[in-house]
Amino acid sequence: xxxxxxxxxxxxxxxxxxxxxxxxxxxxxxxxxxxxxxxxxxxxxxxxxxxxxxxxxxxxxxxxxxxxxxxxxxxxxxxxxxxxxxxxxxxxxxxxxxxxxxxxxxxxxxxxxxxxxxxxxxxxxxxxxxxxxxxxxxxxxxxxxxxxxxxxxxxxxxxxxxxxxxxxxxxxxxxxxxxxxxxxxxxxxxxxxxxxxxxxxxxxxxxxxxxxxxxxxxxxxxxxxxxxxxxxxxxxxxxxxxxxxxxxxxxxxxxxxxxxxxxxxxxxxxxxxxxxxxxxxxxxxxxxxxxxxxxxxxxxxxxxxxxxxxxxxxxxxx
Ligand SMILES: [Zn+2]
Numbered sequence: 159x160x161x162x163x164x165x166x167x168x169x170x171x172x173x174x175x176x177x178x179x180x181x182x183x184x185x186x187x188x189x190x191x192x193x194x195x196x197x198x199x200x201x202x203x204x205x206x207x208x209x210x211x212x213x214x215x216x217x218x219x220x221x222x223x224x225x226x227x228x229x230x231x232x233x234x235x236x237x238x239x240x241x242x243x244x245x246x247x248x249x250x251x252x253x254x255x256x257x258x259x260x261x262x263x264x265x266x267x268x269x270x271x272x273x274x275x276x277x278x279x280x281x282x283x284x285x286x287x288x289x290x291x292x293x294x295x296x297x298x299x300x301x302x303x304x305x306x307x308x309x310x311x312x313x314x315x316x317x318x319x320x321x322x323x324x325x326x327x328x329x330x331x332x333x334x335x336x337x338x339x340x341x342x343x344x345x346x347x348x349x350x351x352x353x354x355x356x357x358x359x360x361x362x363x364x365x366x367x368x369x370x371x372x373x374x375x376x377x378x379x380x381x382x383x384x385x386x387x388x389x390x391x392x393x394x395x396x397x398x399x400x401x402x403x404x405x406x407x408x409x410x411x412x413x414x415x416x417x418x419x420x421x422x423x424x425x426x427x428x429x430x431x432x433x434x435x436x437x438x439x440x441x442x443x444x445x446x447x448x449x450x451x452x453x454x455x456x457x458x459x460x461x462x463x464x465x466x467x468x469x470x471x472x473x474x475x476x
Contacts, residue, residue, distance in 0.1 A: 264301020
């Protein structure tokens with residue numbers, strides 16, 4: 159592990175120790191507890207799904223009461239740009255398919271809502287749809303290159319909708335008009351680009367206007383707690399957990415995967431590509447050993463790597 163990662167992990171351990179008397183991370187303890195919930199009966203083994211939430215610089219959100227700064231958004235996008243190909247190269251070497259939760263803005267960057275359909279939360283000091291970002295390097299804001307690359311080279315990867323402009327559907331400022339425009343436009347933009355879209359991942363995992371999902375032929379979403387919800391339409395998986403090499407080691411994750419296998423539960427890590435740092439050798443030290451372990455277990459029929467679409471199909475069988 160790199161020096162920076164070693165320091166980050168030691169800091170995390172001492173903070174955990176001060177709070178709880180144990181060096182085990184509270185987040186990972188929560189993941190371990192969530193893995194006690196088994197998958198629905200229709201599955202005969204544990205399930206694995208790895209999702210990348212993909213936004214480039216449009217992934218704005220409420221950070222302690224205000225927007226992400228311009229600098230933060232540019233830095234995040236430049237990491238996503240750098241990591242996109244190396245991450246996909248690793249996945250293709252290992253033969254692992256993943257799911258993507260993609261904002262429609264990456265497929266259609268020109269379409270904008272009317273004033274009445276615009277997201278204007280009171281904590282945001284900026285224009286949510288600020289087009290001045292388009293004067294930056296194309297690969298920081300324009301998703302076409304990335305989406306084409308996925309469509310042409312990774313047709314077995316799944317693409318889900320993550321809304322159009324990364325709005326928080328749960329925010330009190332969101333009216334039906336705002337929600338409708340964003341959800342419909344986001345899903346349509348990806349479908350028009352040529353992707354089959356059956357799944358939805360709420361930005362910030364915060365739900366709102368749930369009934370719009372089925373109106374837009376969404377079959378399944380990432381839920382917002384640890385349970386399976388099979389009596390809602392669309393159905394909902396457990397929320398899974400945010401995975402990051404800054405706070406976790408490959409060994410810790412591998413240990414949790416083994417617990418998922420034992421409990422026949424759903425192992426669902428999700429990330430943004432900016433959390434991977436090539437200068438810290440994160441692909442080799444963190445992601446590759448984790449995926450390799452999943453491939454090994456899959457070959458032993460102990461876990462199945464499934465898309466959200468496939469999960470919905472299995473669950474809809476009589
Ligand atoms: Zn997001």
